[in-house]
Amino acid sequence: MRKQLLFLGAITLALGSVSMVGCGGRQSKEDQYVDGKLAISIRNLYFSGYAGGDNYLKEIEDKFEVSFTLTDYQWDQWETQINGAISADNLTDVFHANIDSYNFSNYYKDWAMDEMIKPLPSDLSRWPEIKKMIDNTTNIDSLKINGKLYGIPIAKRTDDPSTTYSPFTYIYRRDWAKEWGVYQENDEYTWEEFETLLETFRANLASTNRYALCDVPWGFPSIPNFYKQVPHCFAQDETGKYVNNYTTDAYIEGLEMAKKFKDNDWYYPDQNDVGETKSRELYTSNKVGVYYENLSYENFVKIKTMLRDNNASVAGFDLDEATAIMKIRGSEDNQYSANQYVLEGTDNWFSMTFFDFKISDQKMYKVLDILDWLLSEEGTLFAVYGFEDYDFVINEQTGKAEIVEDYWPKDKYTGEYLPKTNGARYLRYLASLGYDLLEDDPLTDKKALEYLNNWDKEMKTAYEKGELKVLKESKEVMWLTTEKKAFNSGNMRKNALNNVMKYIYGTIATIDEFKGTFGNIWNSVLEEINTALGKK
């Protein structure tokens, strides 16, 4: 017995000593210099594939007398890498984190309260471009903690911050719909017409082991997304009280439709196990007719490019004719979206650039100086094109930038412009994804952009007319931090989606049984939310 106790004691001592390693106070980092230039380390997801060392980055380093060390995150390990670095106090001077996925927790608040991240200066007038961008950013107050903003929300676009929805919707084979007589003018369908199209696709594709519909895995099942009231967990009933979004009548109707889609063999049979790459490949290799995805510019271009390449030798294949975004709205008697399209609401940002709490004001101001310049007209031209009179010239008549063709490499087969490695472009991603620059960017697929812009205009018009329903969780509950909500809501959503799958695949037999899977945790979290918000 004595031996065992000694043994246990030794283990405890060993584990304790390991745990204590590094538990020192948080001390400010002293500024380091490389060849007389202020050293700044930056870690950002978008630096993936970028190695630095180009003349554009060097120009910025010389201009601002800084020396960068740029590193990236791995997309599927982003959160792990950040959490490790945060917990072990091993942050780069500037780093990039996804705040969207923390909507259901209070990590960001914890980082601020624990002095892991440094707040922006309260007076941003020294950096007018950054100030303008932040002032225009949607829902900015939600990101403030005790009146302070602890990072730069990376704006999707700086010219039009009113972006209110994400393009999570269906893209389909318009050529097949026309061929089999189910095409609707202007790609506009009601849900009933959508079902007819799926059945027609199924009937025509089944003999060649092809399928009607596939969802990107994170979007499966897609149909309830168009029926539910809010994107995530907490919907409101008629009295304003918060209820479980997954048990509302609207969601249940969408869920029943999803089950019908599966039972009618409209879905790709392995939909439940399909990966992101595979799901996209199914559509672009002509194996499914309708595909649900986030149709952002880059995804849309990827899909179109792959579809084009996979049909390169098909005589008469017209890419622009072959594929289109579906616009599906509820029919007049649809009680949840009568004559309305439905899209998921979003803010103008989903991730933020943070500053390590320990960096000096001098360093933080220097980074802000650089970003402010990159957001200015001069910096933007530099980030999009490069050096004036080398990479681009200003057309005196139009006043617009034009590339100097001789210095831009082109693809020898397609004639498309190839990207130049421009560090300024990557650094600009610390503040903005710059979708508004796509028009000017010589690398942009202009046709795809024009198509998406037209779709966007249609949706905006529909929104103004009340024909677009934008699903958005209310700010008061989205950013409410209460103990049970912070602790449970991530798992609540996961469990809810698991049960949704079980219902669709028949493991849960009835809707009553499905509703019964939401137990005490849901009730207690909802009760806590309603109490905190005075909704009793």
Added chain:
Amino acid sequence: MARNKLERLPLARREKRSPATKIGPLDIVIFVILLIFALLIIFPFYYLFVVSITPQEIYANTPFLLWTPVVTFDAYYGVFTNKAIWNGFGITCILLFGGTLYQLFFTVITGYALSRQNWFGKNFVMNMILVTMFFGGGLIPYYLLIKSLNMLDTIWVMIIPGAIDTFNMLLMRNYFATLPKELEESARVDGANDIQIFVKIFLPLSLPMLATIGLFFAVGNWNSWYNGMLFNSSKELKTLQQVLQDIIVTASSTIPNPSPGKINTENLKMAAIFFTILPMMCFYPFLQRYFVKGIVVGALKG
């Protein structure tokens, strides 16, 4: 007339060989089953290779690809001209050779020491090592430890912490423990010291186990990525598997990124995977005989 070869064999050998010359229905069934198993194992590698040399369009439009009508090595050109892959290859080779030798050294000498006769604290050391098989300090304490040892953003973080693999050390220890004590005693009589006994007597007798464990370590080091992902941010320190992961994951991510760059086609991904697994596939058969023997020896005598 000369007798045929079989008749010329001694009777005992003739009797031994004769059943093998008869192929019964059961043999055919066994053969077919084994053939199916072999195909199941070989086919994924074959398919990987075929896709890697197939143009994207043919791959996308062929439901079941057994061979490609058009062969292209463009994907391999893409792989071989990718600097990141070669850089990752270099790092992984350092891990493969340096890491494997380092791990073998510590694992073997620890196993040997713990297999010897009782010395003060042996059981305590043994138990402390055993504990690590069942309990871990957790990710954050481990991160803090690595940080306090100044190993962040260095290649050492992928080598040094893996000095002793408890399971393999136990295999080694058990094996050493089964070797006759008399060998050690007679060497001592001949004037050999501890190091000489270890190097000249025990190590040569342990070749199958060394090959087996060496192979475990080599495969582990070749596939290593987690420590690099977690502790290193420098692109220059990315292992081959991390680069491969980048190639595959970047192609599938749906994260908003206004400059998606080149789309990695399936044949490029497969070529990168093939390039990554090929060295291990070539390495494996040469150690297989030791591998099987080593496992059996360790298992029976343990």
